Each structure stands twice: as C-alpha cells, then as structure tokens.
Amino acid sequence: MMGIEHFTPPWDVFFLPLFNLLLFFYNLPFFDFALAIIVFTIVIRTILAPLFIKQIRSQKEMQRMQPLVREVQRKHKGNRQKISEETMALYKEHGVNPAAGCLPVVLQLPILFALYQALIRASGVINFTPNDGNRATLEEWVERAGLTPLSNNNFQVPVNGPCDAPSDFSSLLPINCQLIDPIQLREPVDTTIGWLLGLDLAQIDTVFALPLFGGFALSFLAVIAAILQFVQVKMTSPRPNPEDPTSGMTSTMTYTFPLLTIVWGGIFPSGLILYWIVYTGYLVVQQFLIMGWGNLFPIFGWQPRWAPSPNGITTASPRTKRVDTNEPSQAPPQPSNPRAPVAAGSRASSRPANRRSGGAKRRGKKR
Numbered sequence: 120m121m122g123i124e125h126f127t128p129p130w131d132v133f134f135l136p137l138f139n140l141l142l143f144f145y146n147l148p149f150f151d152f153a154l155a156i157i158v159f160t161i162v163i164r165t166i167l168a169p170l171f172i173k174q175i176r177s178q179k180e181m182q183r184m185q186p187l188v189r190e191v192q193r194k195h196k197g198n199r200q201k202i203s204e205e206t207m208a209l210y211k212e213h214g215v216n217p218a219a220g221c222l223p224v225v226l227q228l229p230i231l232f233a234l235y236q237a238l239i240r241a242s243g244v245i246n247f248t249p250n251d252g253n254r255a256t257l258e259e260w261v262e263r264a265g266l267t268p269l270s271n272n273n274f275q276v277p278v279n280g281p282c283d284a285p286s287d288f289s290s291l292l293p294i295n296c297q298l299i300d301p302i303q304l305r306e307p308v309d310t311t312i313g314w315l316l317g318l319d320l321a322q323i324d325t326v327f328a329l330p331l332f333g334g335f336a337l338s339f340l341a342v343i344a345a346i347l348q349f350v351q352v353k354m355t356s357p358r359p360n361p362e363d364p365t366s367g368m369t370s371t372m373t374y375t376f377p378l379l380t381i382v383w384g385g386i387f388p389s390g391l392i393l394y395w396i397v398y399t400g401y402l403v404v405q406q407f408l409i410m411g412w413g414n415l416f417p418i419f420g421w422q423p424r425w426a427p428s429p430n431g432i433t434t435a436s437p438r439t440k441r442v443d444t445n446e447p448s449q450a451p452p453q454p455s456n457p458r459a460p461v462a463a464g465s466r467a468s469s470r471p472a473n474r475r476s477g478g479a480k481r482r483g484k485k486r
Contacts, residue, residue: 123299131289133229135297137163138237143302145241152241152320153312156390160397163230171402172409175355179410181215227398231391236290238390240297241308242321243276244269245290253287260288278304310390320390328385340392341384345377347399352376354406354413 123135140162144155188206195201239245249257249272261268264284267275280293295303310321318326328336352373384392406413416422 123297134233134236137230137233138240138297139299139302141234141237142241142298142304142308145308146302146304151312152308152310152390153315153393156320156393157397160394161401164398164401168405171405175406175409177215179355179413180213181210184209184213184215231394234394235387235391238310238321238388240276240290240294242310243278243294243307244273244321245276246271246273247288247291248272253285256285257288260284260291264291264293266291278307318389320393321388323386324384324389324392326389335385337381338384338389338392340389340396341381344384344392344395344399345380347396347403348380349373349377350415351399351403351406353418354403354410354415356414 123131123139126135137159141155141159144150144158145152147155150158187209191205191209192202195205247257260266261274264280265277269275274291276291276293278294280296282292282296284292294308298304311317311319316326318324323336324338324340325336327339329339330336356373380392380395383395
C-alpha cells in the first residue's frame, strides 16, 4: 500500500504515515535526526492547530465567566451540590467545557506512542521477547533477515532485507519494508546528535541527566519540558476557588502533568522529550497570542510588574472610570470673571453648599 511492502492495519494506518514523515525530513539535505524531530513536531502541531485554537478560546471564555461563577457560589454558599449543578448549567449555557485544558494532552497520546515506536524502529535496535510458540520461527527469521542478536532480547534490524515476516514479527522488519519508495534509506539512521553533545535520541538521556537512585536519572531536558508543561496548563486553568468543584481537579492537573513529564524523562528516549519540548513551547506561544498570559500569574505568590493583575479581567471597567475622574485635565474650566454666569451643575460640583450660602449673604450685605 502506497509503496509500503508490509502493511498490517489497523495500527499501521496511524503509525506508518508518521514514521514516513519523520524519515522524510531526516533525508532532507543538512538535516539530522534532531532537526527532523523539530520540523516534524511543528508540522504536526500546525495541522492540529484549528482544534486546539477552539479549545483555547473555550478556556478563555471560561475565565471571563468567573464573576458569574462566583455569584453562583455566593448565592448558594454552603450547598456544594447546588453550586455544582448551577455551575455546570452555567458552563453548558455558554458552551464552555471545563475539562478543555486536558484535551491537548489526550489528543497527544496516540501521537506520542507512534513517535516512540518511530524512534525505536529508526534506531534499528528492537526489543522482542519470544514465547515458546514462536521461538523456533523467530530463530529462522533472524537468520533469513540478517538480524543481529544483542543482549536482553534486543535485535539489530538491518535497513534492507526480506519483507515477508510473520505478522508477529512486524517490529523486526527491515526499515525499508516500512517506508514508501521515495523515502528508502541507504544506510541506518544516525540518532546521535553532535550539536547536542553526542546525545542519542533513541536512548534515555544520559548527557543532560543527573543520576539519582535505583538507576533513575533526572533529565534536564525533561525539566525544561516540565516547566513548559506547567506554564501551558496554568495559563488556561481557572484560578483556585474552594467553592468551585472543578477547581481542585484543574489545580491537581497543573502540577501532576509536569511531574509525570519529569518521570518520563528517565524512562523514554530523549527524542521523545525533545518532541515534547518543541510541541509544548509551540502551544505556549499560540496560547499567548490568543489569550495573553491568561492565569499564569501569580506563580507561588510572585506577580511581575509587567504581567496583568489577578483581577485584571473583572476590574478593567472600574479602572477606566477612575482614570477619567482623577485626571486633572478633566476638571470643568473656571471662569476668569467671578460675576460671569456659571452653570448650575459645575458650581454645585465645585463648591460646597455652606460656602454657596455664605457667599450669597455677603453679596447681600454689600448691596
């Protein structure tokens, strides 16, 4: 199908196009595997942009609704069930989904899994654990396809070879059997990146990592991804409110996703973490262009001067009015001649009542 010699739906329907797209960028002049992942991420992110823009706007509308939500909470204070029902009805009336913040992550799961498989297969080192039923068939296929057995049930898969493997061994197919004709490779994919200090994108990060305990290492690439993930989620999260039943769930997600990202950095290949950095950074920029900083600040009590105040959305109108009333240039002009006729409204607003009456008596005595 499409020049791919081996095609086993349904998984290949989703995996093979992404795998071919990634290796297409890798084959471009002056591209290495890291640049291929970066461009691949931007392309995927751009294709999915309309769906995410819709969700970001929905989250922005939910932030604007916070005064209405607080009014519901004030009206039904102490009745959590009523508050929950009225709040959900309010969201439904305005077409707002309170769980919209987790949708980008949910949509990413299939792509992350496919990219993980793409990184592993591009490296050519495949882990396969045989069972008693297919052990003999595996040994036959290893010899016929020219696979090199490695330690811990790992096999080095060649670029070229026969493509008629049993369906159980689809991951052990030669790489070109999974690529369309224009993207056929001449040599194995080089997953080691010189400008990243020799980082192997097909392996767990050991270059920018700090060993901790039990063989787990804290990857600084994963820390960068976690910080971006925190910024992205907090920008679209409603402000913490103990009366809002959905606020606790959203606050938990704000801190849970970044922690999971750090854990993933010690489990998954570094190329996957590179993808997540580029992807989340793209999403942060997109959210900023649509909704500004959102609810990012304050962070742990820190509020920078250049960022809007926490109540900037609800106090925008009163702030404008205060500027109009306190501006000296807006005061009514005073006549140069004290006996010149003055409008009643301006005199009343510029002089107290007792001074007006005192002035009238003094003028009467002079006459």
